[in-house]
Amino acid sequence: MPKESYSEFECYVYLLSKAHQKGHGLVQKRLLPYGLTNVQYVVLELLWHEKGLTAGEIGKLLVIDQATLSGVLDRMIDSKWLIRRQNKSDKRMFRLYPSKKATRLKKKLVEERRDANKELLVDFTKEERIVLRRLLLALL
Template sequence: MNTPSKLDQQLCFEVYKASSNFAKIYARTLEPFQLTFTQYLVLLTLWDEDHLLAKDIGNRLELGIGTLNPIITRMIDRGWLDKRQSEIDKRSFIISLTEKAKNEEKLIEKAIIQKVINCNFLELNAETLMSNLKDLNSFLGQID
């Protein structure tokens, strides 16, 4: 009888593997749009609420500004985002969607949904899994 290894018994390892696998699936799906998974998350944030300060995008995605700035710069260079200085705080920048980003939202969403359907992920109880992961992240976020 095979005894599971210590690594295989770790919840953190399964969460890590799931995160990595999700990122790979999304990366392949987003490749035709020349987007990375993290760039897609930036778009999702702005599709929910356009014209956000860069620091607010970082807060929502739990990314430091040093990590986020190069992502935003690449997205500006590729025509996904616009950046302008805040009139309220000259040190801050407001990030906005371009027409390209607005027009591509439905196509990207359709590609993601199709990939999820093809993976039969909907066979899992996705709502329960999402709820459990949110509870877990909330709990872990309170630990020092």
């Protein structure tokens, strides 16, 4: 760790961005063999918990703009991670569901994410992990 007086390490935004890079890289490395990006994985995890969301609902919950999300969802449908179904009561609306492929690989993918978390926080005590999570949630 650099000297305390080094200004970049006094900047919380800089430190958070570096922590994000490290965590993002760990997850990305584990998802690469599955052909998934970090954002695609987060979409899957959301839909495993709440099936049948619309693109707008996903965007709101994950705080992703529609232009970005549209491309992400299209690629996930093309690569058979998601299924898009027309809403029965409103034919203009589509709902999204995890595919059979996504459901089959769910346990393994969740395990990969948990392992990345463990690797990232390996030097932290349980208490430190709890405090870190609380502080990160407070920033959202």
